[in-house]
Amino acid sequence: MCGIVGLFLKDKALEPKLGEMLTAMLITMTDRGPDSAGIAIYGAETAAKTKLVVQSDTPDIAFAGLDTALSKVVGSTVTMTVRSTHAVLTLPSGTTAAARAALPKIDPSLRVMSSGDSLEIYKEVGLPKDVAARFDVASMSGTHGIGHTRMATESAVTTMGAHPFNTGDDQCLVHNGSLSNHNSLRRQLRRDGVHIETENDTEVGAAYLTWQMQKGATLGEALTSSLDDLDGFFTFVVGTKDGFGVVRDPIACKPAVMAETDQYVAFGSEYRALVNLPGIENARVWEPEPATVYFWSHDTAPTSSEKAA
Amino acid sequence: MTNDRSKGIPRTTPRQSATFSRDVNSDIRRAAATGIYDIRGGGAKRKLPTFDDLLFMGASISRYPLEGYREKCDTSVTIGGLHAENPIHLDIPITIAGMSFGALSGPAKEALGRGASAAGTSTTTGDGGMTPEERGHSNKLVYQYLPSRYGMNPDDLRKADAIEIVVGQGAKPGGGGMLLGQKISDRVAAMRNLPKGIDQRSACRHPDWTGPDDLEIKILELREITGWKVPIYVKVAGARPYYDVTLAVKAGADAVVLDGMQGGTAATQDVFIEHVGQPTLAIIRPAVQALQDLGMHRKVQLILSGGIRSGADVAKAMALGADAVAIGTAALIALGDNDPKWEAEYNALGTTAGAYDDWHEGRDPAGITTQDPELMKRFDPIEGGRRLKNYLKVMTLEAQTIARACGKNHLHNLEPEDLVALTMEAAAMAKIPLAGTDWYPGKPGTGF
Amino acid sequence: MQTLDLTKLGLRDVNKTLHAQTADTNQTSWTIENAKGSHAIACGLNAPIEVTVKGSTGYYCGGMNQQATINIHGSAGPGTGENIMSGKIVIEGDASQYLGATGHGGLIVVKGNASSRCGISMKGVNIVVQGNIGHMSAFMGQSGNLVVCGDAGDALGDSCYEARFFVRGKVKSLGADCEKKEMRPEHIAILTELLAEAGFDAKPEEFTRYGSARKLYNFDVDNAAAY
Numbered sequence: 001m002c003g004i005v006g007l008f009l010k011d012k013a014l015e016p017k018l019g020e021m022l023t024a025m026l027i028t029m030t031d032r033g034p035d036s037a038g039i040a041i042y043g044a045e046t047a048a049k050t051k052l053v054v055q056s057d058t059p060d061i062a063f064a065g066l067d068t069a070l071s072k073v074v075g076s077t078v079t080m081t082v083r084s085t086h087a088v089l090t091l092p093s094g095t096t097a098a099a100r101a102a103l104p105k106i107d108p109s110l111r112v113m114s115s116g117d118s119l120e121i122y123k124e125v126g127l128p129k130d131v132a133a134r135f136d137v138a139s140m141s142g143t144h145g146i147g148h149t150r151m152a153t154e155s156a157v158t159t160m161g162a163h164p165f166n167t168g169d170d171q172c173l174v175h176n177g178s179l180s181n182h183n184s185l186r187r188q189l190r191r192d193g194v195h196i197e198t199e200n201d202t203e204v205g206a207a208y209l210t211w212q213m214q215k216g217a218t219l220g221e222a223l224t225s226s227l228d229d230l231d232g233f234f235t236f237v238v239g240t241k242d243g244f245g246v247v248r249d250p251i252a253c254k255p256a257v258m259a260e261t262d263q264y265v266a267f268g269s270e271y272r273a274l275v276n277l278p279g280i281e282n283a284r285v286w287e288p289e290p291a292t293v294y295f296w297s298h299d300t301a302p303t304s305s306e307k308a309a
Numbered sequence: 310m311t312n313d314r315s316k317g318i319p320r321t322t323p324r325q326s327a328t329f330s331r332d333v334n335s336d337i338r339r340a341a342a343t344g345i346y347d348i349r350g351g352g353a354k355r356k357l358p359t360f361d362d363l364l365f366m367g368a369s370i371s372r373y374p375l376e377g378y379r380e381k382c383d384t385s386v387t388i389g390g391l392h393a394e395n396p397i398h399l400d401i402p403i404t405i406a407g408m409s410f411g412a413l414s415g416p417a418k419e420a421l422g423r424g425a426s427a428a429g430t431s432t433t434t435g436d437g438g439m440t441p442e443e444r445g446h447s448n449k450l451v452y453q454y455l456p457s458r459y460g461m462n463p464d465d466l467r468k469a470d471a472i473e474i475v476v477g478q479g480a481k482p483g484g485g486g487m488l489l490g491q492k493i494s495d496r497v498a499a500m501r502n503l504p505k506g507i508d509q510r511s512a513c514r515h516p517d518w519t520g521p522d523d524l525e526i527k528i529l530e531l532r533e534i535t536g537w538k539v540p541i542y543v544k545v546a547g548a549r550p551y552y553d554v555t556l557a558v559k560a561g562a563d564a565v566v567l568d569g570m571q572g573g574t575a576a577t578q579d580v581f582i583e584h585v586g587q588p589t590l591a592i593i594r595p596a597v598q599a600l601q602d603l604g605m606h607r608k609v610q611l612i613l614s615g616g617i618r619s620g621a622d623v624a625k626a627m628a629l630g631a632d633a634v635a636i637g638t639a640a641l642i643a644l645g646d647n648d649p650k651w652e653a654e655y656n657a658l659g660t661t662a663g664a665y666d667d668w669h670e671g672r673d674p675a676g677i678t679t680q681d682p683e684l685m686k687r688f689d690p691i692e693g694g695r696r697l698k699n700y701l702k703v704m705t706l707e708a709q710t711i712a713r714a715c716g717k718n719h720l721h722n723l724e725p726e727d728l729v730a731l732t733m734e735a736a737a738m739a740k741i742p743l744a745g746t747d748w749y750p751g752k753p754g755t756g757f
Numbered sequence: 758m759q760t761l762d763l764t765k766l767g768l769r770d771v772n773k774t775l776h777a778q779t780a781d782t783n784q785t786s787w788t789i790e791n792a793k794g795s796h797a798i799a800c801g802l803n804a805p806i807e808v809t810v811k812g813s814t815g816y817y818c819g820g821m822n823q824q825a826t827i828n829i830h831g832s833a834g835p836g837t838g839e840n841i842m843s844g845k846i847v848i849e850g851d852a853s854q855y856l857g858a859t860g861h862g863g864l865i866v867v868k869g870n871a872s873s874r875c876g877i878s879m880k881g882v883n884i885v886v887q888g889n890i891g892h893m894s895a896f897m898g899q900s901g902n903l904v905v906c907g908d909a910g911d912a913l914g915d916s917c918y919e920a921r922f923f924v925r926g927k928v929k930s931l932g933a934d935c936e937k938k939e940m941r942p943e944h945i946a947i948l949t950e951l952l953a954e955a956g957f958d959a960k961p962e963e964f965t966r967y968g969s970a971r972k973l974y975n976f977d978v979d980n981a982a983a984y
Contacts, residue, residue: 001522001556032522034559151522151559154552178520233519252873252892253519255835255853269522271813271834271853272794285813285832287853287872290892345976458859458878461840463801463821490975502861502880502899503918507974510916512897516877517836517855523816526796530817530836533772534801 001153002163002176003029004256006146006237006267008244008296014263014278018043019140023132025266025273026147030128032176032269033149036162037131038123040172040239043142045117050096050169052089053113053120054103055159059085062107073102084134085159086113086122093117096169111160116170118142118241123162143298146239146267148174155200165206168213170241175202176269177234177254185229205230209238223247223293237267243297252290259283265296336579346580348487350412350668350678352480352573352616352638357588359571359616360625362735363728364744367714375713382709383719386633388610389471389540389563392532396540396563397449397471399633400429401705402720403623405697406568406614406637407453407473407544409435411488411497412575412668413641415442417677419690420644422446424697428705433473433635435575436486436511438500439465446694451542454531456512457486459501467535473542474527474562476515476553479572479589479615480582482546485511487576491671494680521556528561542566547592547615554599554611564610566635567596571616573638575678576669589615591738597630606630607721620707627708628723629739643700644693645675759784763798764791771798778804780824792818792831799827802844819846822863838865841882854891857884860901866955873910876903879920885955895920896932904951906959914967922967923948925959934973938966 005025009015022039056062059082066087067080074095081088091099096115103110114121122135128149132138148163155161164172179185182201185208190196194207208229212222219240226236227250235254238245246267248256259266259274261283268274277283288294325331339347368374375382390396405425410418412435419442425432431449434440438460444450452469454461466472477483488497488509498505518527528541543557544566557565569589574582593613600606613626614635626634647655649662654674658665668678676688712720715727729744730736736749748755761771771789778784785806792798792812799808800820810818813831822841829837832850841860851869858874860882867884873891876884876898885904892910895903898920908926915932921944922935931937940962948961 001520003522031525151556153521153556154549176522253514253854255523257853270794270815271832272796272815275793275813285851287891290873458840458880461859462842462861463803463823463840466821504974507918508976510897510973512878516874516896517817517839517858523835526816527836530797530800530820533768533797534821536773536776537769 001032001151001178002174003032003149003269003273004146004174004176004235004237004267005029005148005269005273006144006174006239006244006246008144008265009263010265011263015143016141018142018145020138021277022145022147023128023138024276025268026128026132026149028272028275029149029269033151034127035150035152035157036123036125036159037128037147037149038121038162038164038174039132039135039137039145039147040114040119040121040164040174041137041140041142041145042118042170042239042241043120043140046090048093049090050093050115050117051120052091052096052099052115053086053122054089054110055086055113055124056107056109056111057085057159058107058109059087062109063087066106066110069106070099070102074098083122083136085124086135088120112166114164114166114172116166116241119166119170119172119239121164121166121172123148123164124159125157125162143242144239144244146172146174146237146244153178153201155198158198161198161200161203163202164239165203167206167210167238170239171210171213171219172239173202173206173209174237175205175234176256177249178232179205179230179234180232181230182232201232205234205236219245220293220295227291235269240297242299243295245293245295246288247293248288248290250291256288257285258288258294259285346578348489348576348669349579349582349666350573350575351582351666352571353583353586353588354666355583357571358590358732358734358738359588360590360622362590362731363625363739363741364731365624365628365711365715365727366729368716372716374716375718377710377713380713381718382712384705384709386610386721388612388633389542391540391563391608392537392561393471393540393563394536394538395470397431397451399431399449401701402627402631402633402708403428403617403701403704404430404451404612404633404635405432405640406566406572406635407433407435407451407475407478408637408641409437409486409488409575410440410443411435411437411492411501411680413677414679414685414688415440415496416685416688416690417641417644417693418443419446420688420693420697421640422450423690423694424640424643424701425449427694427698428701430701431470434469436475437488437497438462439468440500444468453544455486456515457501458516459486459503463534466531469535469539471540471542471564472531472535473544473566474524474531475544476524477546477548477568478544478574479546479568479570479586480574481577482548482586483513484577484581485513487511487574487669489576489669489671492669492680497680521560524556524560540564542612544568546570546572547587547589547596550587550592551595551599554596555603558600558603558605558609562609564612564632565596566612566614567592568635569613569615571638572614573641588738589613589617590735593626593629593631594738594740600630607632620704620709621711623704623708624711624720624723625728627720628727629725632721639700640697641677643697644677645688645696646673646677648675651675758786758788760788760790762790763793763795768795768797772800775799775802775804775806775808775825778802778806780804782806792829794834796834799825802827813850822846832869833867838863838882841865851888852886857882860884862901864951864954870907876901876920879903883951883954885951885957887955887957889926892929893932895922898922902947902951904948904955904964906957914969916973917969919969921947923961923964924967925964928965928967931967934970935967936970938968940964940966 179201426448540563543562570586610632651674796815802825870888889907912932914935
């Protein structure tokens with residue numbers, strides 16, 4: 001059980017403040033999830049480059065010389081920015097797979113938090129304000145981002161159990177609720193070769209979307225079929241390179257509030273999370289309908305399509 | 310093998326099937342005749358690993374017992390001191406579990422109040438609200454806050470000594486209350502705001518919150534309404550005790566009531582009672598582990614229920630880490646439910662003393678689980694109160710006897726290490742070594 | 758007029774002050790500022806006072822309300838007015854899910870839309886919504902009246918007992934054992950009075966009444982699919 005926040009900026013002038021705004025939204029949701037917190041920020045892309053964010057519980061050892069080691073592996077310069085237990089690696093486009101494969105040999109404690117041209121995921125055990133401070137999220141800028149604060153239901157409180165989960169390049173997922181058929185789905189996905197690390201039900205939701213998209217579905221189609229294949233209570237907020245999406249299960253008991261102005265589209269588990277956004281008094285505030293996929297993109301017009309009964 | 314006596318071939322003994330037993334076959338016939346699931350009261354009747362499979366070691370050359378009477382063995386417990394201004398002080402660690410007015414008659418609820426108060430402990434309302442008799446006769450009354458919210462109102466909430474948010478109960482983890490038309494009398498109907506004589510359908514989830522993140526906000530609201538004065542308990546069935554206790558604590562509960570599958574209900578589907586839930590013996594260790602992992606053992610109290618019958622059960626529950634226990638079915642039996650003196654009437658109902666569980670029909674010969682005015686007259690609440698007090702006193706003395714033999718001056722000082730197990734299941738479920746060994750299945754470092 | 762700033766005083770002190778008002782208080786008019794989506798604002802009130810909440814509220818504003826009038830100048834979060842016993846709650850904006858859940862009496866008025874499970878398990882409260890209501894509204898509604906000037910979502914009145922539903926717009930679907938009912942003069946009278954109390958200008962004749970088909974009142978195997 002948890003708190004979710006999301007912010008999609010329409011006004012470029014707000015981009016430098018994305019991290020600050022998301023941090024404030026996330027901290028108001030602390031009561032809903034004291035165990036761990038995470039944020040996904042879609043920030044600046046660099047031409048011909050892509051990013052990997054890695055984490056280690058022993059960063060001093062793991063990150064020492066990591067950029068050099070990876071530069072050798074990919075045959076070109078890899079740069080690194082360290083933020084506490086996480087490191088952002090900037091690699092030449094197309095070298096992600098090679099870099100990922102090399103990581104366990106360089107240091108077995110390294111875990112991949114995210115991969116993508118624009119996406120960076122930071123997550124750790126701890127209260128939202130401490131997690132945000134650790135990575136200095138408030139200083140980050142970007143076009144959109146999602147955040148999550150967790151109260152673990154049936155799996156352990158660990159770094160890898162925290163959300164957001166990286167489901168594919170530039171894609172991520174956060175979840176509020178409790179899936180009831182995640183064990184069977186996990187077995188099925190693992191049989192199909194999908195890598196799932198934890199016993200966390202959300203990770204299964206994320207892996208399920210990745211799997212659907214690997215088989216050719218669009219994100220919208222994957223979210224629509226999730227309404228059939230996933231059982232339980234869920235509100236999902238997903239991030240993609242150019243936008244973000246929201247879907248609630250057909251019973252729709254877990255809370256969800258959205259707000260839209262000319263400057264942004266925002267999501268929160270409670271209205272409290274949105275209360276300090278600019279212009280909130282005049283925003284259009286509404287609750288997403290059950291079993292309906294909502295999607296906002298910087299590239300195309302926003303959509304919402306209701307799943308046929 | 311057919312019999313042909315003329316040829317001197319002996320008959321084999323007729324053999325009943327263990328799979329298609331007499332009981333099972335009668336269930337099938339009943340289903341075929343009626344087209345409705347079997348509804349009954351009580352808890353799981355099937356054979357289960359229970360506290361009977363654990364024994365105390367007692368005193369020896371290395372451990373010395375306490376003298377009876379002169380050397381004190383304290384039985385008191387305080388529930389809900391974490392946030393509430395007025396925690397509940399109990400003289401004995403045995404409370405009366407939630408049972409509704411509606412399921413029980415008014416005099417039966419009165420008797421529970423009288424007996425519990427005389428013994429220095431609390432009673433609990435049930436899925437029907439608080440009656441004046443119960444509040445009047447109970448020194449300490451816990452008010453249940455259920456999915457149905459029948460009769461719920463802030464005046465009664467503020468009269469309560471504690472509030473118990475019911476998420477589930479052992480007989481039916483995930484099921485709501487059930488009261489059939491026969492027991493929806495005028496008074497019950499008025500209290501529950503239902504038409505008289507209909508079959509009550511009940512919600513299984515709370516109407517205005519879902520999940521521990523929401524529960525935290527609900528607990529805040531209830532505290533605000535009652536001025537943060539009284540403890541808030543959360544009651545769960547023993548479904549996923551480690552997670553459930555963890556989440557109850559994170560949501561802000563002052564105490565957790567944990568109910569195993571032997572816990573009774575007034576009425577629900579027999580299939581729910583017998584096939585969903587876990588034995589009380591199996592749920593207590595994970596619950597205590599959760600509290601210990603959070604550093605909350607003895608700070609958030611654990612009240613265990615579901616088939617508690619004697620002082621031995623009380624002592625064993627405490628030894629495994631509970632702060633107190635609750636009794637429901639046992640209290641009713643003490644009052645006179647299923648007493649053999651009504652055998653002729655049980656037979657007329659198609660049953661026998663000890664097996665009578667069709668409480669939902671409202672025809673209880675003992676006058677306890679009925680709303681019928683004629684049957685209710687058979688039950689004397691003052692006598693019933695006395696019997697309950699006696700039974701509670703006996704359980705307390707039994708627990709003290711055992712505790713003293715183990716060298717304890719407080720029931721809370723009983724520990725898992727005072728116990729041995731007789732069976733593999735009990736050893737594994739309670740993490741108690743088999744008698745004569747230092748091993749139980751799943752013991753770390755032993756490769757099992 | 759007494760003003761309480763929630764940000765300065767905190768929830769406990771705000772509620773404590775309001776709880777201290779008795780039947781004969783002469784401080785009958787209160788304003789709460791900076792609601793900012795906080796939870797349990799003005800819950801458990803029991804005095805004939807009027808409280809205006811500035812801003813949108815979180816969960817359970819006005820929970821278990823008795824006698825008081827609460828005006829929310831904003832939108833209201835989940836479970837607003839849950840278990841209301843008497844008195845009145847008026848929401849200028851929208852209401853989130855579970856509005857008036859298990860309410861026993863009183864009146865709740867929403868000038869915007871209400872969300873899912875509006876009036877769930879209602880036990881005598883009257884709820885009047887100018888806009889639309891969401892799915893699973895009045896689930897297991899036992900008594901009281903739910904009046905909707907707009908549309909109703911899926912499964913209206915599923916498993917209801919004797920609560921009455923009046924909808925002027927479309928009903929997406931009816932729940933188990935809920936059916937269209939005849940509008941008789943006594944219903945027009947109830948509706949007229951409720952619309953007047955809510956201050957909504959709508960004609961009772963334009964509404965359709967819905968309520969329990971009463972087939973689930975005693976179990977019958979032929980209705981088993983409805984459970």
